[in-house]
Amino acid sequence: xxxxxxxxxxxxxxxxxxxxxxxxxxxxxxxxxxxxxxxxxxxxxxxxxxxxxxxxxxxxxxxxxxxxxxxxxxxxxxxxxxxxxxxxxxxxxxxxxxxxxxxxxxxxxxxxxxxxxxxxxxxxxxxxxxxxxxxxxxxxxxxxxxxxxxxxxxxxxxxxxxxxxxxxxxxxxxxxxxxxxxxxxxxxxxxxxxxxxxxxxxxxxxxxxxxxxxxxxxxxxxxxxxxxxxxxxxxxxxxxxxxxxxxxxxxxxxxxxxxxxxxxxxx
Amino acid sequence: xxxxxxxxxxxxxxxxxxxxxxxxxxxxxxxxxxxxxxxxxxxxxxxxxxxxxxxxxxxxxxxxxxxxxxxxxxxxxxxxxxxxxxxxxxxxxxxxxxxxxxxxxxxxxxxxxxxxxxxxxxxxxxxxxxxxxxxxxxxxxxxxxxxxxxxxxxxxxxxxxxxxxxxxxxxxxxxxxxxxxxxxxxxxxxxxxxxxxxxxxxxxxxxxxxxxxxxxxxxxxxxxxxxxxxxxxxxxxxxxxxxxxxxxxxxxxxxxxxxxxxxxxxx
DNA sequence: CCATCTTTGTGCACGCGTTCACAAAGACAT
DNA sequence: ATGTCTTTGTGAACGCGTGCACAAAGATGG
Numbered sequence: 001x002x003x004x005x006x007x008x009x010x011x012x013x014x015x016x017x018x019x020x021x022x023x024x025x026x027x028x029x030x031x032x033x034x035x036x037x038x039x040x041x042x043x044x045x046x047x048x049x050x051x052x053x054x055x056x057x058x059x060x061x062x063x064x065x066x067x068x069x070x071x072x073x074x075x076x077x078x079x080x081x082x083x084x085x086x087x088x089x090x091x092x093x094x095x096x097x098x099x100x101x102x103x104x105x106x107x108x109x110x111x112x113x114x115x116x117x118x119x120x121x122x123x124x125x126x127x128x129x130x131x132x133x134x135x136x137x138x139x140x141x142x143x144x145x146x147x148x149x150x151x152x153x154x155x156x157x158x159x160x161x162x163x164x165x166x167x168x169x170x171x172x173x174x175x176x177x178x179x180x181x182x183x184x185x186x187x188x189x190x191x192x193x194x195x196x197x198x199x200x201x202x203x204x205x206x207x208x209x210x211x212x213x214x215x216x217x218x219x220x221x222x223x224x225x226x227x228x229x230x231x232x233x234x235x236x237x238x239x240x241x242x243x244x245x246x247x248x249x250x251x252x253x254x255x256x257x258x259x260x261x262x263x264x265x266x267x
Numbered sequence: 268x269x270x271x272x273x274x275x276x277x278x279x280x281x282x283x284x285x286x287x288x289x290x291x292x293x294x295x296x297x298x299x300x301x302x303x304x305x306x307x308x309x310x311x312x313x314x315x316x317x318x319x320x321x322x323x324x325x326x327x328x329x330x331x332x333x334x335x336x337x338x339x340x341x342x343x344x345x346x347x348x349x350x351x352x353x354x355x356x357x358x359x360x361x362x363x364x365x366x367x368x369x370x371x372x373x374x375x376x377x378x379x380x381x382x383x384x385x386x387x388x389x390x391x392x393x394x395x396x397x398x399x400x401x402x403x404x405x406x407x408x409x410x411x412x413x414x415x416x417x418x419x420x421x422x423x424x425x426x427x428x429x430x431x432x433x434x435x436x437x438x439x440x441x442x443x444x445x446x447x448x449x450x451x452x453x454x455x456x457x458x459x460x461x462x463x464x465x466x467x468x469x470x471x472x473x474x475x476x477x478x479x480x481x482x483x484x485x486x487x488x489x490x491x492x493x494x495x496x497x498x499x500x501x502x503x504x505x506x507x508x509x510x511x512x513x514x515x516x517x518x519x520x521x522x523x524x525x526x527x528x529x530x531x532x533x534x
Numbered sequence: 535c536c537a538t539c540t541t542t543g544t545g546c547a548c549g550c551g552t553t554c555a556c557a558a559a560g561a562c563a564t
Numbered sequence: 565a566t567g568t569c570t571t572t573g574t575g576a577a578c579g580c581g582t583g584c585a586c587a588a589a590g591a592t593g594g
Contacts, residue, residue, distance in 0.1 A: 017580075017581070019580080019582090021477055021480050022473070022477055025470075025472065025473040025477065030457075044541075045541085054583065056584070056585090057581090057582065057583075059541090060543080060581095062543085063543055063544070067542090067543075070541085070589090070590070071590050071591080072539075072541050072591045073542090073590080074541070074542085088476050088483075089479040089480055092483075094475075103377050107370035107371040111370075113455060113471055113472035116472070117472060119475055181485060182482045183478075184474055184478060188296065190317070190318060192319075198482070200477065202469060202471070204378060204380055204451075205380035205383070206289070207451055207469060208384075208386055209291070209295075209357065209384065210467065211425055211465055211467060212355055212385070212386075212425070213291070213354070213355045215356060215361070215425060216355075216356030218448060218463070286551060287551090310571065311571075311572070312571085321553070323553060323554070323555090324551090326571095326572065326573060327552085327573080327574075337559090337561080337572080338558075338560050338561080338572040338573080339559075339562085339570045339572080340561065340571070340572090341571070341572085342572090
């Protein structure tokens with residue numbers, strides 16, 4: 001039972017690399033902005049700058065879609081907007097349900113980015129009876145008892161989970177059983193789904209921790225300016241005594257990659 | 268001026284690959300859950316299942332941190348929690364400011380995942396004078412005029428941008444100028460930052476579009492079951508007439524990778 | 535019609551990340 | 565102490581993604 005990621009293993013969908021797919025929305029946004037300013041054409045260089053990527057990468061990305069673009073001129077903005085929209089499946093309407101209307105769920109319900117691109121909030125669902133009927137962002141909240149009915153009636157295939165972590169898996173199971181095949185998960189849990197179901201995770205806490213890592217590294221570098229190609233700069237946080245390994249019988253010295261704490265165990 | 272990503276180009280921070288760093292929080296979460304259940308040790312297989320990754324990958328990830336773990340037994344949960352926390356820089360306190368207290372900003376302010384891991388909401392900042400002083404999630408909102416002062420006084424190095432896209436770059440610039448070196452951006456814009464500043468992006472709209480792509484592909488596969496190694500299943504959305512390239516003078520037939528629309532231009 | 539100039543599209547090489555598969559290490563029983 | 569059994573740690577192979585650099589394509593001017 002594959003727990004977690006369920007993307008096509010290597011079956012690159014119709015030849016378009018996953019990394020490229022992930023950038024298409026970025027290009028689309030930049031192109032839309034140009035379109036609104038009535039810019040007729042754009043070069044790969046300009047568009048790449050607007051999207052924050054390398055121009056070679058952008059050209060290669062577009063080459064997977066086909067030979068749009070005119071040498072010596074650039075890309076036709078309107079045409080490209082259409083092609084990318086079509087490729088991403090944004091020319092059709094995607095009904096979406098949001099489950100879990102707490103602070104975050106409510107914020108998502110009111111997020112403008114939904115409606116703008118073919119996504120339509122079909123329903124807001126919450127388990128709290130007190131919420132039922134209450135309008136959030138203009139849409140009345142429905143009770144989770146009706147989850148299956150809602151999904152079937154509206155033909156919903158994309159679900160957003162904004163519940164507490166504790167119930168996320170249950171909600172996920174119900175969504176999948178009801179026919180949802182794509183899930184955007186905001187709950188801090190690893191969701192287990194059957195093959196054929198895509199899960200994407202948005203995890204604030206993880207993002208912050210990654211930033212903290214780099215931040216710490218920057219702070220460490222600063223103090224120990226230059227002292228070798230790989231001197232790693234052990235941060236000062238080692239003031240806290242590390243817990244020692246529990247089942248350790250022998251006294252096999254712990255060895256970090258750069259001379260770590262030598263496992264003096266306090267217990 | 269590097270617009271966008273600003274991660275270490277190839278200077279893998281102290282030898283820990285970026286991909287590994289991104290997974291450490293995942294492991295940490297699983298380990299914390301085990302710790303709360305007082306589980307003393309865990310094997311790479313078990314932990315990998317809990318974190319939703321391959322066990323070999325997990326072992327390799329840990330090998331970058333050092334030789335923790337005991338062969339034949341597994342990893343000591345408490346010890347590993349400490350080591351990963353330390354590596355991620357979570358043993359110290361990270362004051363964080365959230366700029367833009369709309370729906371999303373308010374939801375973030377109330378998010379429990381902050382406090383749990385060394386992150387402390389130092390201030391909520393909004394440009395709307397009507398918000399100033401109003402408590403959100405127990406913290407009074409401060410006016411953006413005081414942004415620089417707040418950051419300096421509290422030694423804030425991590426900023427969260429939850430403003431509308433239009434002002435995100437300006438806010439970003441002010442944050443950076445005031446000394447912030449890590450930014451978590453929720454605004455749907457590409458931020459331009461100087462070297463040495465890390466930006467991570469959380470973009471709901473992009474995630475949904477990626478899901479839509481895969482969803483469309485699944486739907487297409489379904490209808491055209493099997494008809495060749497590369498027959499790509501053109502979706503039915505082509506009912507909408509595509510805009511033709513604008514500056515096209517000649518009638519150079521557009522050729523998509525799988526026989527696209529032949530650029531009949533209506534104008 | 536030809537020359538020049540711009541910009542695309544892509545072949546190629548390189549590096550990172552993933553996965554396999556196995557030897558080494560240690561726990562545990564006898 | 566010795567053997568067996570479990571699980572780690574990692575060498576090696578592979579595949580994907582990225583970026584360089586350039587040839588081909590077409591626009592534009594004379």
